[in-house]
Amino acid sequence: MTRNRPTLAGLMAGAAMALVAGAPAFAQEGPIRIGVLEDQSGDFAAATMVKVHAIELAAKEINDAGGIDGRPVELVVYDTQSDNRRYQEFMRRVLQSDKVDVVFAGFSSASREAYRPIVNQFDGLAFYNNQYEGGVCDNNMIVTGAVPEQQFSTLIPWMMEEYGPNVYTLAADYNFGQISAEWVRQIVEENGGTMVGEEFIPLGVSQFGQTIQNIQATEADFVVTLLVGAAQASYYEQASSASVGLPMASSVNVGQGYEHKRFTPPSLANMFVTTNYIEEIDTPASKDFVERFHAMFPDEPYINQEAANSYIAMNLYKQMVERAGTTDHDAIRAVLAEGDVCFDGPSGNVCLDPKSQHMSHTIYLAKVNDDHSISFPKVWEDIKPYWLGEAGCDLTKNDPSAQYTPSSPPPAQ
Amino acid sequence: MALFQSVFAMLYQFGDTFAFLVISCAGLAVIFGMMGVINLAHGEFIMCGAYVTASAARGGLPLPLAILTGALVAGAVGMVVERLVIRHLYQRPLDSIIATWGISLIATQGVLIVLGSTMQGIGTPLGSIDVGGRSYSLYRLVLMACALGLLGGLYLLFYHSRFGVIARATIQKPQMAYALGVNTGRMYGLTFGLGAALAGLAGGLYAPTMTMVPTMGATFIVESFVTVVVGGADIFVGAAPAAAILALIKAGLTAWYGQLFGQIGLLVTVILVIRILPGGLSGWLKGTTR
Structure with missing residues (x-):
């Protein structure tokens, strides 16, 4: 009996190889x-x-x-x-x-x-x-x-013209946030503005009391929010309840995490986002x-x-x-x-x-209104x-x- | 005025962090600190409280009642979980880690499947006040008061009520308590339920300020464990002063160097405490007074 087993295994291996060998020709069809x-x-x-x-x-x-x-x-x-x-x-x-x-x-x-x-x-x-x-x-x-040259080189100059030259960046602390913040910094400088603050938030942080105070301590005209993930999204609610009241600019919000649908108005009011598509x-x-x-x-x-x-x-x-x-x-x-x-x-x-x-x-510039409806003040084709x-x-x-x-x-x- | 403004700002930040630590760790301090069950599902009890609170508030219940409902539902869920799972693992702390972790995964994924990836928030009530040119959320001040109220309430419950005496006796010397006629099984269940209800209360209190997602409990869990580990087994001698010290470290570092260093400060503190004071603050304080 034991002598039969290797033969059986050999047969199966042979069959398997035949299947593998036949596979590429079959895959084309x-x-x-x-x-x-x-x-x-x-x-x-x-x-x-x-x-x-x-x-x-x-x-x-x-x-x-x-x-x-x-x-x-x-x-x-x-x-x-x-x-x-x-x-x-x-x-x-x-x-x-x-x-x-x-x-x-x-x-x-x-x-x-x-x-x-x-x-x-x-x-x-x-x-x-x-x-x-x-x-x-x-x-x-x-x-x-x-990418940033599509989202920031449109958004940041528009915001600076509309609201003023002093910019505060709040970014998630990993490669996306760090490099996006570098882009913002560069575009703000090219347009003669000033970075009045920059803070990187570790992913998963959900409490922003101190950050909100840091922003209020500066003369920021608007805040660039490059926050990522559900935990960091708690910022908007907390900033709104502390009446920070500054316009926000972002490349990730609304167009990605539809925060304007998830949060109670008006926590996202005056958020400006450059996005290439949203359902509105x-x-x-x-x-x-x-x-x-x-x-x-x-x-x-x-x-x-x-x-x-x-x-x-x-x-x-x-x-x-x-x-x-x-x-x-x-x-x-x-x-x-x-x-x-x-x-x-x-x-x-x-x-x-x-x-x-x-x-x-x-690129569509989406503005979140007080009732969290969306309007499009500008479109770049x-x-x-x-x-x-x-x-x-x-x-x-x-x-x-x-x-x-x-x-x-x-x-x- | 400038001095008053910055002192108020510092106190507010300290109080805000202190409140977060106390409220998020209270449930864990009861379940982990007192009962010795390493409850990795702590965050999910918080999430349960938050979801129930948000649903109740949107269903028309006033917010304080909604928060209370959240705490009660989380407590009831906790008692069911204790009866079905935890009860069999009191002598097996390592197995309880696996079991509670499993419960946490099931809860997170279950909520994701049943209720979807997000839930609409309910908005922070009360608005803001203006102090020296800066505005502060009034609701955060309410949270600070809640943290103090919570500590006071727990103190009264554990040290000045019959339930507290029996609960402490049951947990410290279960055989003795049993011999004296205490239904220890019921006490364990009630104490675990209390811990779960406190976690639910934390979720309810923070629900208006946060994004509602199935994984929201995870953002509480590091801070809660750090506070309880630094504090040791006793809530009042341990967790409360631990929360105060950690709040000072975290608020200070966050103010000067940003959020990242605040997080690092917390974790470095817990490493030092584990090395130098293995019993936590309460072990050390009780050791010196003995």
Whole structure:
């Protein structure tokens, strides 16, 4: 009896190898597999559940219309739990064992920097559909979120003109907050203003008594709030109850965490946000998007800019694969390098920039009114993600796979 | 006037931090400090109190009543949890860590699934007052008064009521208390319920000032454990002075160097205290007076 066992095992191993060997040929005909790593629980879930839904909506629409190049889209979704280690774990899993064609991943910049080395290691392709502090120059990444030159070079000069030159920055203490604050500092100086204060808040802090007092002790004309996560969002309620009364400017609020819907008016009154999409935007394309979204997800609390970006990213990926005729990453990048990968979606027309693989945006200045309704005092059309390209990042020529900031730009060629 | 203004500002910040530490650690001081159960679900009892308070307040109940409802519901949930889980683990403190951590995960995820990722807040009442050109939230002053009231109330309960005497006897010498006719099982349940109710009260009191999310309890938990560890087993000789000292350190460092150093100061203090005074402040104070 015992002699039979190795033979049986050998047979099974042989069968398994045959299956593995047959797999690639089969995959070309089979569905296009898209990995989705987003936080569906934990501190960030409030802002990121909707991204998963946006991807599901796009996948359904693409499949209903015949798929990508005739192949259906199949989503491989994991909950990353707002935990950077989960991102690394699941990024390895989707790239190595699920063998997905492309990954849509990440909310916080810390999570993106946690998974990016893994995407590079396995030469994967990842879409990061979040607004962030900018500067990622990496061939394996396509970024559809807005970056500081799009959000701050519009917002800060407008605020300074409207309210005065003295600026106080309140930022979350990790790479996003630190680098965004550096951008604010630079733009304030360029426009002849003064930084009267700057404070970095550790993630998870929810008590702001002292911070509020520090702000009141200065002559600030407005406060730039770059606070992240549910705990830090307690600031608005506390500042409002202490009657700080200063206008606020932000790149993350409203457009991401829909604080104006969650908090009692008027705690967010006089908040100004530059965003590339929110559901209040009053264009036919936006209204149509909101309608289709609610048809599939009737209980969706809010459709934020990241939802629109994720939806746009799915459609951009479809276009690039269809133009390339394959899901091969080099072929997709060759299409991107042609410089005319554009999509006219919920937020208006957007195009991918070949040098940085970032996206141009229509930037809306959203103002939160006293009753927490939204008005749009200004719209900037077709704002390009110019900084990386001007600073010397050119992904069509080389791939440094690095993140740059204004104080540490790409090395001169 | 400038002197008065800065003195008031410092006192306000000190009082604000002190109130936060006392209110958030009171429940833990009873459950962990007195009963010795390392309750990692403390934050979730706080979250439970906050959610119930917010729902009740939006349902039309006046805020003080809503807060009381939050505390009572959290206390009732605490007594159920004690009966089902904690009761079997009094002699196994390490296992109770795992059990309460599990309860905490289930509660956070359960609320996320059932109630969604956020809940609309209820807004801070009472507005603000102006002192020397700066404005301060009036509700935070109420919180300070609540912290003092809470300490006074607990003192009366534990040292001047029959329940307090029996509870302390049950926890210090359970066999003896049992021999004298005390229903020790019921006392344990009531004491744990009291701890949970105090946590719920903390959630209710802070609900109007915070973002309502399932993970909101986590923002209380570090401060509560630090205060109870620094304080030691006794609420009045330990946790109250510990809260005062920690509030001084945290408010001072936050004022001068920002929030990050305030957090670092708290953690460095707890490391030093564990090294130098393993019994906490109360162990040290009682040791010197003995």
